[in-house]
Amino acid sequence: MTRVALTVNDQRHEADVEPRQLLVYFLRETLGLKGTNVGCDTSSCGACTVLVDGESVKSCTVLAVQADGSDVTTIEGLAAEGELHPVQQAFHEQHALQCGYCTPGFVMATVSLLDENPSPSEDEIRRGLEGNLCRCTGYHNIVRAVEAAARAGA
């Protein structure tokens, strides 16, 4: 076991972890933050996307031990209790979710995308989200949501 200490959603945590424990399972099972989903086993789908030190990362492809000392934000940490972050609000208003399983990953990827490129074109949005897969929406409304969030200054 290896000791790790990291900040998750502004709360500091310390724990002993098996080296092979993936960050996504650390978040879900050790910390009980179930909002981040596991959608594949080849780092393809992005459902597990969180922010590590402000950047979007696939938490299934990071070991918990690698995240030692990091600042992690999950979907639960995006907005205060009862509120929605502008990206979440945009997804709602544009009907950019159906079954919801890919949604936390897309939202976190969008937060990171807009942080790096506050006014992306449609093409930049589509390429900026190529690490995230959805089976329900056909992506159309997700792109609209990102555009709306960008306009709202998210």
Added chain:
Amino acid sequence: MSVLGNRVLRKEDPRFLRGEATYVENLPLEGALTVTFVRSLYAHARIIGVDASAAEALPDVQVFTGGDIDVSTGPPPIPVLEQRMRRPVVAKDVVRFVGDIVAVVVSPDRATGADAAELVMVEYDPLPLAVSTVDAVKDEVLLYPEIGTNVAGRAGRSDHDPRLFEGCDVVVRDTLVSQRLAACPLEVRSAAAEVGPDGRITAWLSTQVPHRDHFGLSATLGIDPGQLRVIAPDVGGGFGAKSAFGAEETIVVWLARHLGEPIRWTETRSESMTTLPHGRGQQLELALGGTRDGKLLAYRLDILQDAGAYPGVTAFLPNLTALLASGVYAIPRIEVDGVSVVTNTAPLTTVRGAGRPEASQAIERMVDLFAAEIGLDPVDVRRKNFIPKDAFPYKTATGAEYDSADYEAALELALRAVGYEEVRAEQQRRRDEGSTQELGIGISSYTEITNPLGEEEYGEVEITADGRAIVHTGSFSHGQGHETTFAMIAGERLGLPIERITVLKGDTDDVPKGTGTFGSKSTQIGGMAARGAADEVVERAKVLVGDYLEASAADVLLDTAAGRFHVAGTPQPALSWAELAERAASDDRLDELKAQHDFKAPPTFPFGVHIAVVEVDVETGKVELQRLVAVDDAGTLVNPLIAEGQVHGGVFTGVAQALFEEFVYDEEGNPLTGTFVGYAFPSPADLPAWEAIEMETPTPANELGVKGIGESGTIGATPAVWNAVLDALGPYGVRHVDMPCNGENVWRALQEAKA
């Protein structure tokens, strides 16, 4: 003012946006043991022995084999299906596909389970293979030797009328393959089960059909249905692949009962790609004949359906393909001969479209081939053969009774939206200048059958003590937005805003029966059942109001705009639902404000026209979809926002089949596309925005005029894109490209045309 027909944002969104959804994998389930399956690496082999000793040496690991779990499942009891091709949930003597379960590991956690599963040693004696349907149909290698054939189901008739094409100046022929697809719900399968202190078993399943599962699991495991509760919490997509419980869920429930411990299982994506039932897998030999001036007269389909190793409803699908074979055209003579065969591959099932995409792919490709043969624009050939709008209800030569449609109007809308003449002009301009980036325009005009089984759905509405409403539905939304749509439907009848209406679903203890959600049926039967129940509650409320206002119930009116009851002619006194409920509760009469309604209706037939514009790089073969215009008419749109979302998702699936995806096995039956890396599931960067256009031709089948829309996008889009690719390649002498129309398949077609 009615909220119906408005683009109402979804009530259910917040929990999904916040990461608070209740997918099975998120359930707490203290102390649950984890299940890991050991699966066959051979497509067809005898099992000589299973040695679990190394696995069981790991702490707290138990291993079960086919000898321990002696349970089997079989195909649905449809007469045309071979009922004897049953699947032992854990293979005992023989494995029939790569992924067949040969042992079950129970462990305290997932990691130990993965380690233990690797240590289970299985000795196999490989058997000859029948991986392709072409091989399997020869009946040389038999998957079920005791049955003597690989045929699992039939459709149509095997005799051929030699005069079928009499009177046809032209007959065009082709063999098309609607290739095997993986459904790829973002949430893989997940199941959990626990025996309660009272001995009742609760099973949580990631499913589309909780009641069907309840019935099936009880029967399969010999459990008294009263002793089993099935709960489907939030489910992350199904697309038809989760419309039947499988060996895995059966084993989870069996283990919970056998061990008396809570049990949970979540598959890996690789496991899901290779063992969650696949879709399509149909080959069609086609011949379409007609006159030289464009009238279609006769159509023959020889269908060969892959039923996988353990046949389920898929073996029946050629019957649906046959039913919809003529699509939107008045073709007088149609002959279908269909056979479904088992193969040494994963099971298949009814994936989004289920037999109808195959029908529209076939007829739309053949109409374009026919048009090319006689030198007419494919638009004109379609127009000449549409079933006219005043001909409905219309019975096709295949026996389908179409309810309502206007194909010509849909075509007009689509042509205008895409700017047909301008695109043709651009296409010609590129041809004239010898561009290597050719443009192609493809049209598909389709119809399909929703609520195909003409099922009956359950709805219940109750009023709570504070005047809110709860809808209990036998439908099961797993992304389709029923918590909003059904609230809108009930709310319109009750005069309550959707904020005061909760829709409950998925728990067999809360909803006594239901058919789940598949086949694009839920709004038209589940929504109507909720509507009917709401109407009955209103009638019962009027009785109570009559008592309270000293009038006859027949004189009581509900002002739905205000949500208040009053006596006709006297707006005051009035009782709101909250006031009525409070009084009823204090009089112990609240349960009078509750009603159930069963709603049954025949199938309905949405329709539409899709037009695709593609750019084909004729040097590399690469196809880029530039535009997809979709006109989809599913009757009245209760919530156009949600309906449009369904079209977007359906179109995505249709385009994915046309251009990207195929589930592939090698000759040994090994899956080659068993992960999201090998399988070409498109990302946002691969696709354009969709141009979805509304059209509403109500159905007489229900008072709302609603048909189903969930699968329309899929059924319409694939042929439009396929036809577009062929249209781009017409000048090169290409008349056939295998789907998916990726670079290699297009390049090969170009090479063959040159030869």
Added chain:
Amino acid sequence: MIPAAFAYERAGSVEEAIELLGRDEDAKVLAGGHSLLPAMKLRISRPTVLVDIGRLDDLRYVREDGDRIAIGALTRHAALVRDPVLATRCALVPQTVQLIGDPQVRHRGTIGGSVAHADPASDLGAVVLALDAELVARGPDGERTIPATEFFTGPFTSALGPQELLTEIRVPAVERGVYLKHQRSSRDWATVGVAAAEVGGRIQVGLASMGPTSLRASAVEEALASGASAADAAARAVEGADPPSDVSASSEYRAHLARVLVQRALEQL
């Protein structure tokens, strides 16, 4: 999904990493982890020890070094895409890296990890070959410089010794460079990738997914050097290559693609 168990060591310096690698022959280096961890999760790769070099921040840099640009091996792809020095002096690198994986992968993956993984489908593999890059390695016997043309020795096999760490990638300043990547979809590995650059007055071409390793299209280069047109040179794209057949493409299609893409790359140069 769950890797086989392994021991974990974190290196505080390159020297420490070298020493840790020497203790176990089944030890592997963990940098960004986006090539290694996916293989471990499918249990295709089963190292007994992972030596995490992810904290060695002094291996993250891009700096001009005479007529070369020196890139620290742990520089992340996302940083390369944004780097102002590369943008002006060797734009081929950021243009190519922009096509690797997706934004999340690029936030973690490193150039060193990518190159050392020696995937024949790797985009950077084709580029470092076309550029005649120098790969600087440090091991128990000190530091050495390996020319790119000697670096890729077999599928997923590089010239690095079991205890050697790739520390720096040195690329020439190049004005003209193109990387073309054909994929079935945006998420896919290169079905075929072609990197073309003018290096020291000579046009050089690197290929991805055309053999057991990243390859130089030497026959194409020879033809160009003796004055052949782009089309004629491109016709020789498959000489010396051995394009694989797999679920993404057949060998024949790859061969065809290589000819087309080499010609296009040369014309775009």
